[in-house]
Amino acid sequence: xxxxxxxxxxxxxxxxxxxxxxxxxxxxxxxxxxxxxxxxxxxxxxxxxxxxxxxxxxxxxxxxxxxxxxxxxxxxxxxxxxxxxxxxxxxxxxxxxxxxxxxxxxxxxxxxxxxxxxxxxxxxxxxxxxxxxxxxxxxxxxxxxxxxxxxxxxxxxxxxxxxxxxxxxxxxxxxxxxxxxxxxxxxxxxxxxxxxxxxxxxxxxxxxxxxxxxxx
Amino acid sequence: xxxxxxxxxxxxxxxxxxxxxxxxxxxxxxxxxxxxxxxxxxxxxxxxxxxxxxxxxxxxxxxxxxxxxxxxxxxxxxxxxxxxxxxxxxxxxxxxxxxxxxxxxxxxxxxxxxxxxxxxxxxxxxxxxxxxxxxxxxxxxxxxxxxxxxxxxxxxxxxxxxxxxxxxxxxxxxxxxxxxxxxxxxxxxxxxxxxxxxxxxxxxxxxxxxxxxxxx
Numbered sequence: 305x306x307x308x309x310x311x312x313x314x315x316x317x318x319x320x321x322x323x324x325x326x327x328x329x330x331x332x333x334x335x336x337x338x339x340x341x342x343x344x345x346x347x348x349x350x351x352x353x354x355x356x357x358x359x360x361x362x363x364x365x366x367x368x369x370x371x372x373x374x375x376x377x378x379x380x381x382x383x384x385x386x387x388x389x390x391x392x393x394x395x396x397x398x399x400x401x402x403x404x405x406x407x408x409x410x411x412x413x414x415x416x417x418x419x420x421x422x423x424x425x426x427x428x429x430x431x432x433x434x435x436x437x438x439x440x441x442x443x444x445x446x447x448x449x450x451x452x453x454x455x456x457x458x459x460x461x462x463x464x465x466x467x468x469x470x471x472x473x474x475x476x477x478x479x480x481x482x483x484x485x486x487x488x489x490x491x492x493x494x495x496x497x498x499x500x501x502x503x504x505x506x507x508x509x510x511x512x513x514x515x516x517x518x519x520x
Numbered sequence: 521x522x523x524x525x526x527x528x529x530x531x532x533x534x535x536x537x538x539x540x541x542x543x544x545x546x547x548x549x550x551x552x553x554x555x556x557x558x559x560x561x562x563x564x565x566x567x568x569x570x571x572x573x574x575x576x577x578x579x580x581x582x583x584x585x586x587x588x589x590x591x592x593x594x595x596x597x598x599x600x601x602x603x604x605x606x607x608x609x610x611x612x613x614x615x616x617x618x619x620x621x622x623x624x625x626x627x628x629x630x631x632x633x634x635x636x637x638x639x640x641x642x643x644x645x646x647x648x649x650x651x652x653x654x655x656x657x658x659x660x661x662x663x664x665x666x667x668x669x670x671x672x673x674x675x676x677x678x679x680x681x682x683x684x685x686x687x688x689x690x691x692x693x694x695x696x697x698x699x700x701x702x703x704x705x706x707x708x709x710x711x712x713x714x715x716x717x718x719x720x721x722x723x724x725x726x727x728x729x730x731x732x733x734x735x736x
Contacts, residue, residue, distance in 0.1 A: 352658070352659050352660075353659070356655055356659055416716065419720075420720075421716055421717065421719075421720035422719075422720050422723050422724075423716050423719050423720060427716070427719065429712050429715040429716055429719070430716065432708070432712050433709060433712040433713065433716070436705050436708055436709050436712065437709075439572055439705060440701070440705060442568070443568050443569070443572055443701065444568075445697075445698060445701050445702075447685055447688070447689070447698075448685055448686070448698060448701065448702050448705075448706065450681070450685050451678070451681045451682060451685055451702075451706060451709075452709070454677060454678060454681040455678060455681075455706075455709060455710050455713050456713050456717075457677075458674035458675075458677055458678050458710075458713075459674075459710065459713035459714045459716070459717040460717045460721075461670060461673075461674055462667070462670060462671060462674050462714055462717065463714060463717030463718045463720070463721045464717075464721060465666070465667045465670040465671075466667060466718065466721075467718070467721045467722060467725060469663060469664060469666050469667055470664070471725065472663070473663070482661060482663075482664060485656070485659065485661050485664065486661075486664050486667070487715075487718075489652055489655060489656060489664075490664065490667065490671075491711050491714070492648070492652055493649060493652050493653075493667075493668070493671060494671050494674075494675065494710065494711075494714070495707050495710075495711075496645050496648050496649040496652065497649065497671050497672050497674075497675035498675045498678055498679060498707070498710070499645045499703075500632065500637055500639050500643070500645055500646065500649070500675070501637065501672075501675040501676045501678065501679030501680075502679045502682065502683070502703075503637075503638075503639050503643065503645070504635075504636075504637040504638050504639060504679070505676075505679045505680060505682075505683045506683060507638050508638075509683060509687065
């Protein structure tokens, strides 16, 4: 198809598509003449994915390019890149003393072992979680860490349904697409649902404490 | 205390503290002479909070300033700001046709009503969730939406423990601090745990499909 048709199908303006191509986010079309290129379903699909990652996932063009490059040439670090991308964390580490970090590492290790999760000791997501736990301890917000077991149990159920849904797909390409979209947009959906549940739960608590239990 | 002591206690360098004060993230100290200011526990606590939001939560200085300004003068929009901050979404909306968005809105409404969550119809987090669902539909990834019920159930359990832990605190100030830190860092912890659970679940699936069930 021509670029105009591609634009119509994806609802992405032609100049934006050209920008994506220049930035290496979408592969070039096949040249049919000096000034004409033709595009196919793969281009359409890729544009939709780019649109989702940038517009909804809030990723930068650079991060999206790295992510897509890894997708096109998957290796062991793809998983890690996804993790880092989604977590949106500053790589600089909160300054915590060695003792606090060691104790945070022990707590995270016990949590992971307790659930029987098989995760490489050097997995960067493990480091991220340890940093977060250490940061909460350094902040003196240790009591918040009581949520960890409940969070881990919820994460396990979430991962099971994520895997079940994606693995039902027929070909590897759509499984990989589903994993990326599911990790980025699914993560945002999870946080949105958590916010809504917070709003509901604090509403109930407030109504109860003010004596208005009419609707409970 | 003097700024040097504040720096020692928080492990944040003096120039960084001065930068936070200039940027309006931390209140000025009380002037005791022309060139000397004195700081108290509130400054120490605020610096730790700023550090957590910026270094671990990955928020920008501008977002952090907005968030802290709202914290200092809480009103109805505080909740919404927190939601938007955490979701880290580009406010521009994926272009989806009216029909897709209406159908996404109906699905989200049914989900929220089904769980008995009381959320204002105009709550911006609801709009964010509708946008995400609409984006998945527009991407043709409708099957991924099968996760929604499980996610909502998990979110409800998570919100309950979040509220239980934070409301156990003694004063309003520490409850508000806990809610902010818990929302931002807790959100990152949840996503990290989800990643770890994904790694474990896909490891099991891969080992099983390749016939190595030795460790299962």
